[in-house]
Amino acid sequence: MEITPELVKRVAANARLNLKEDEVKKFAAEMKEILENFKKLAEVNTDNTEPSFHPVPVKNVAREDKVGKGLDREEALALTPHHKNGYFRGPKTI
Amino acid sequence: MIKKFVQEAKAGKIDLIEHAQKALEEAQKISQEYHYITAWADVEQRAKELQEQAKNGTAHGKLFGVLVSVKDSICVKGVETTASSAILKGYKPVFNATAIQKCLNEGAIILGKTVIDEFGFGGFSTNVGKGYLKPLNPYDKKRSTGGSSGGAAGLTKKATFPHLAFAESTGGSIVNPASFCGVVGICPTYGRVSRYGLIDYANSLDKIGTMALNTEDAALLLEVISGKDEHDSTTSEQQVPSFSDTPGAINGLRIGIVKEAFGEGIDNNVRKHVLDAVYKLEQKGARKIELSLPIGMNYGVPTYFTLAPTEASTNLAKYCGIRYGASEQLTGNYNEYFSRVRNNNFGEEAKRRLLLGTFARMAGYRDAFYTKAAKVRTKIIQEYAAAFKQVDVIITPTVAIQAPLQNFMIDILTVSPNLAGLPHMSVPVAEANGLPIGMMLIGPQFGEQKIIQAARAHGQ
Numbered sequence: 001m002e003i004t005p006e007l008v009k010r011v012a013a014n015a016r017l018n019l020k021e022d023e024v025k026k027f028a029a030e031m032k033e034i035l036e037n038f039k040k041l042a043e044v045n046t047d048n049t050e051p052s053f054h055p056v057p058v059k060n061v062a063r064e065d066k067v068g069k070g071l072d073r074e075e076a077l078a079l080t081p082h083h084k085n086g087y088f089r090g091p092k093t094i
Numbered sequence: 095m096i097k098k099f100v101q102e103a104k105a106g107k108i109d110l111i112e113h114a115q116k117a118l119e120e121a122q123k124i125s126q127e128y129h130y131i132t133a134w135a136d137v138e139q140r141a142k143e144l145q146e147q148a149k150n151g152t153a154h155g156k157l158f159g160v161l162v163s164v165k166d167s168i169c170v171k172g173v174e175t176t177a178s179s180a181i182l183k184g185y186k187p188v189f190n191a192t193a194i195q196k197c198l199n200e201g202a203i204i205l206g207k208t209v210i211d212e213f214g215f216g217g218f219s220t221n222v223g224k225g226y227l228k229p230l231n232p233y234d235k236k237r238s239t240g241g242s243s244g245g246a247a248g249l250t251k252k253a254t255f256p257h258l259a260f261a262e263s264t265g266g267s268i269v270n271p272a273s274f275c276g277v278v279g280i281c282p283t284y285g286r287v288s289r290y291g292l293i294d295y296a297n298s299l300d301k302i303g304t305m306a307l308n309t310e311d312a313a314l315l316l317e318v319i320s321g322k323d324e325h326d327s328t329t330s331e332q333q334v335p336s337f338s339d340t341p342g343a344i345n346g347l348r349i350g351i352v353k354e355a356f357g358e359g360i361d362n363n364v365r366k367h368v369l370d371a372v373y374k375l376e377q378k379g380a381r382k383i384e385l386s387l388p389i390g391m392n393y394g395v396p397t398y399f400t401l402a403p404t405e406a407s408t409n410l411a412k413y414c415g416i417r418y419g420a421s422e423q424l425t426g427n428y429n430e431y432f433s434r435v436r437n438n439n440f441g442e443e444a445k446r447r448l449l450l451g452t453f454a455r456m457a458g459y460r461d462a463f464y465t466k467a468a469k470v471r472t473k474i475i476q477e478y479a480a481a482f483k484q485v486d487v488i489i490t491p492t493v494a495i496q497a498p499l500q501n502f503m504i505d506i507l508t509v510s511p512n513l514a515g516l517p518h519m520s521v522p523v524a525e526a527n528g529l530p531i532g533m534m535l536i537g538p539q540f541g542e543q544k545i546i547q548a549a550r551a552h553g554q
Binding site for chain 2: 008011012013014015016017018019020023027030031034035037038040041042043044046049050051052053054055056058060061063071072075076079080081082088089090091092093094
C-alpha cells in the first residue's frame with residue numbers, strides 16, 4: 001500500500017492535526033511500516049466470524065427517566081477563559 | 095497490612111493528621127527524586143475530617159485513613175486531572191469518578207495523581223505528555239517503570255506508609271509496570287469497575303484496576319470499587335465477591351501454561367523464575383496443563399494496535415481547546431483553531447495513534463483494518479473461552495523481559511487478555527540482576543477470585 005505524504009495530510013486533516021512538513025514525512029514513513037505489520041491479520045481466517053466491538057456481550061441499558069441535577073452553568077464555564085454572557089465562546093464557524 | 099492499619103485508625107490509635115502529614119512529606123520527597131506525582135490533593139484537610147470522625151466514634155469504611163494515589167486518567171474532583179497530556183493542562187474535574195467516590199465513601203484519603211504515558215499511550219511511561227517528567231524505576235533510575243501506570247507502580251514500591259494505588263489498563267498498563275517495579279497489580283474483568291470519570295483511551299478495552307505491595311491489599315481496593323453503576327452501561331450486574339478474603343487454597347486448581355509465552359524471545363531469567371513459581375504452585379496441589387494460544391499470541395499485537403488507536407481517535411476528538419484544558423487565542427476559523435491547539439499540545443505518540451486510528455476507520459480502509467481486527471478479536475475471545483474449559487487459570491510471564499533502559503521498546507504479552515476482557519494480575523516472583531520479575535495470572539471473565547487465590551498460594 002502506498003502511504004504518501006498527501007494521504008497522511010488527508011488523514012491529519014480528518015484528525016484535526018495541523019502537522020508540520022517534517023512531521024508529515026516522518027509519520028508517512030512510520031505508518032507505512034506499521035500498516036505493513038497489520039497486514040499480517042489477513043492470515044487469520046475470519047470467514048463466518050462476527051466482529052467483536054466489546055469483549056463481553058453488551059446490551060442497551062435504560063435507566064428510569066427522572067429529573068436530576070445537571071452540571072451547574074457557572075461551574076462548567078469556570079474551566080475555560082472562552083466564555084461570555086453565560087455561554088462558551090468558540091472560533092469563527094463561517 | 096492495610097486491614098490492620100484501618101482497624102487501628104478506626105479505633106483512634108493513630109493520629110491521622112500526623113500520619114497523613116508524614117506520608118505527604120515522604121511522597122513529596124520520593125516524587126521529587128522519581129517523578130511519580132503530577133498533582134496533589136488536599137491531604138491535610140481530609141485527614142482532619144477523618145480524625146474528627148475517629149474522635150466522635152463515627153469512623154467507618156474499609157479504607158479508613160488509607161492514602162490512595164490515583165492514576166492521572168481518573169477524575170478526582172478539584173484536583174488537576176490531565177491523563178498526563180498538555181491538552182488537558184489545568185483541567186480540574188467538577189465531579190469524582192465513580193471508583194473514586196466509592197473509595198472516599200470507605201474513608202480513603204486521596205494523595206494525588208500519578209504520571210502515565212499520555213492518555214495511556216505506551217507500555218514504558220516514556221511517552222508522557224509535553225511538560226511532564228518520565229517516572230524512574232524504583233530499582234534503578236536509568237530504567238523504565240513500565241507503563242502506562244508507571245507512576246502508580248513506582249510509588250507503590252517506594253512508599254513506606256500504608257498506600258494503595260488506582261491504576262488502569264487498556265492493553266497491559268497495570269500488569270506491565272507492576273512487573274517492572276516489583277509490586278502486585280490487578281486488572282479486573284471488563285465491566286467489573288465503572289469507567290465513569292475515567293478519561294477514555296479505548297472504551298471497549300479500558301479497565302480501572304489496583305496496585306499494592308501484596309495481593310490482599312490490591313484485592314481490597316478492587317472489591318471497594320467494583321460493581322454496577324448507572325453511569326456506565328457496560329458495568330456488570332455480577333455480584334462482587336469479597337476479593338480480599340479469598341484464601342490461597344489451590345488444591346486441584348488447573349493451571350494452563352501457554353507454550354508460546356515461554357518460547358523464543360523470552361528472557362532466560364524471566365522464563366526460569368516464572369517456571370519456578372509454577373512449580374511452587376504445583377507443589378501446593380495445582381495441576382499444570384500445557385496449552386497453546388496461537389491466535390492471541392501471534393495476532394494479538396496487530397489486533398490491539400488497530401482497534402485501540404481507532405477508538406482513541408474518536409475519543410480524543412473532543413479535545414479542542416474550548417471548554418476545558420489547553421486553550422489559545424481564538425483566531426482563525428474553527429477548523430484552524432482546533433487543528434492548531436491539538437497539534438501544539440498532543441505529544442508525538444498521541445499524534446501517531448490518532449493518525450493510525452483515523453486511517454483505520456476511513457472509508458476504503460475500514461474493512462481491511464478495523465473490521466478485520468474486530469473479527470480477529472472474536473477469534474481471540476473464542477480461543478480463551480475454549481482454553482478456560484480445560485483450565486482455571488492461565489500463567490505466562492507478565493513481560494518477556496525485565497525493566498529495560500529508558501529508550502527501549504518491545505512488544506508485549508499482555509494485549510490478548512485485554513482484548514478478551516479477562517481479569518489478569520502480575521505478582522513479583524523473583525529478582526534477578528537486582529530487578530524484579532513478574533508472573534501473570536489470567537482468569538476467565540469474572541473469575542478474579544481464581545487468580546487471587548493462586549497469587550496468594552504463591553505467597554504474594
